[in-house]
Amino acid sequence: MLQLTHIEKTYTTGEIQLQALRDVNLHIQAGMMVALCGPSGSGKSTLLNICGLLNQDYFGEVRFAGELLMRDYRQAMEIRRTHLGFVFQKFNLVPVMTAFENVAYPLLLNGLKAVEVKRCVMAMLDHVGLIKFAHYRPDRLSGGQQQRVAIARALVHQPKLVIADEPTASLDSETAEQIVALMKSLGREKETAFIVASHDDRMTLHCDKVIHLKDGVIQLEENLCAA
Numbered sequence: 001m002l003q004l005t006h007i008e009k010t011y012t013t014g015e016i017q018l019q020a021l022r023d024v025n026l027h028i029q030a031g032m033m034v035a036l037c038g039p040s041g042s043g044k045s046t047l048l049n050i051c052g053l054l055n056q057d058y059f060g061e062v063r064f065a066g067e068l069l070m071r072d073y074r075q076a077m078e079i080r081r082t083h084l085g086f087v088f089q090k091f092n093l094v095p096v097m098t099a100f101e102n103v104a105y106p107l108l109l110n111g112l113k114a115v116e117v118k119r120c121v122m123a124m125l126d127h128v129g130l131i132k133f134a135h136y137r138p139d140r141l142s143g144g145q146q147q148r149v150a151i152a153r154a155l156v157h158q159p160k161l162v163i164a165d166e167p168t169a170s171l172d173s174e175t176a177e178q179i180v181a182l183m184k185s186l187g188r189e190k191e192t193a194f195i196v197a198s199h200d201d202r203m204t205l206h207c208d209k210v211i212h213l214k215d216g217v218i219q220l221e222e223n224l225c226a227a
């Protein structure tokens with residue numbers, strides 16, 4: 001579904017060049033949950049940004065659903081809007097919007113009619129156990145509830161791939177476990193693939209594949225029997 005071949009990424013700051021990714025090859029299949037691990041500076045965010053089509057300044061090939069991406073801004077924007085979802089460590093909800101409005105946002109961008117938006121958002125909030133909180137703003141929700149809203153927002157338009165950057169890092173153990181289980185079950189049900197940058201063993205233990213990065217190189221790719 002997402003295939004990266006021979007990816008090289010170099011940052012240039014003045015006269016200094018830093019190679020952040022070296023010959024990275026990665027294949028994420030539909031419905032698969034992939035963890036990306038590695039020490040600080042190993043290239044996780046750089047790789048996530050390329051997977052999320054947020055950075056197109058690289059060497060190598062990226063194919064999405066078989067289509068070779070041409071580093072075209074409009075093509076990338078279109079794929080992000082229709083086929084990708086994002087989850088962040090700090091939730092990144094819009095503070096002046098209710099849970100309902102936050103989850104509705106991707107559907108509005110995709111031009112759905114109001115009646116359809118309401119149906120999809122309420123179904124998604126129900127899935128993440130937050131239907132009673134639809135009209136709450138983020139500051140009235142706990143961290144775990146905010147991350148549930150963020151997951152609902154990432155999945156409401158039925159993306160093919162969700163990019164998650166340390167999604168459990170701001171949560172206590174019990175809540176983190178619940179969030180991982182939720183991502184796993186929603187991913188399975190909706191055949192959504194996840195790529196998750198994480199230092200958190202609770203997260204990686206649930207993944208189908210764990211990729212270990214060091215100094216921009218994939219050191220090890222473990223195929224796990226997913227829980």
Ligand SMILES: Nc1ncnc2c1ncn2[C@@H]1O[C@H](COP(=O)(O)OP(=O)(O)OP(=O)(O)O)[C@@H](O)[C@H]1O
Nearest residue numbers: 011012013018020039040041042043044045046047
């Ligand atoms: N915009 C940039 N300009 C220059 N160098 C950068 C830039 N972004 C990242 N780097 C460098 O590229 C390397 C990889 O950084 P990256 O942020 O991808 O690592 P990371 O594994 O996500 O680290 P962390 O876990 O600390 O977020 C690091 O050496 C970093 O300093």
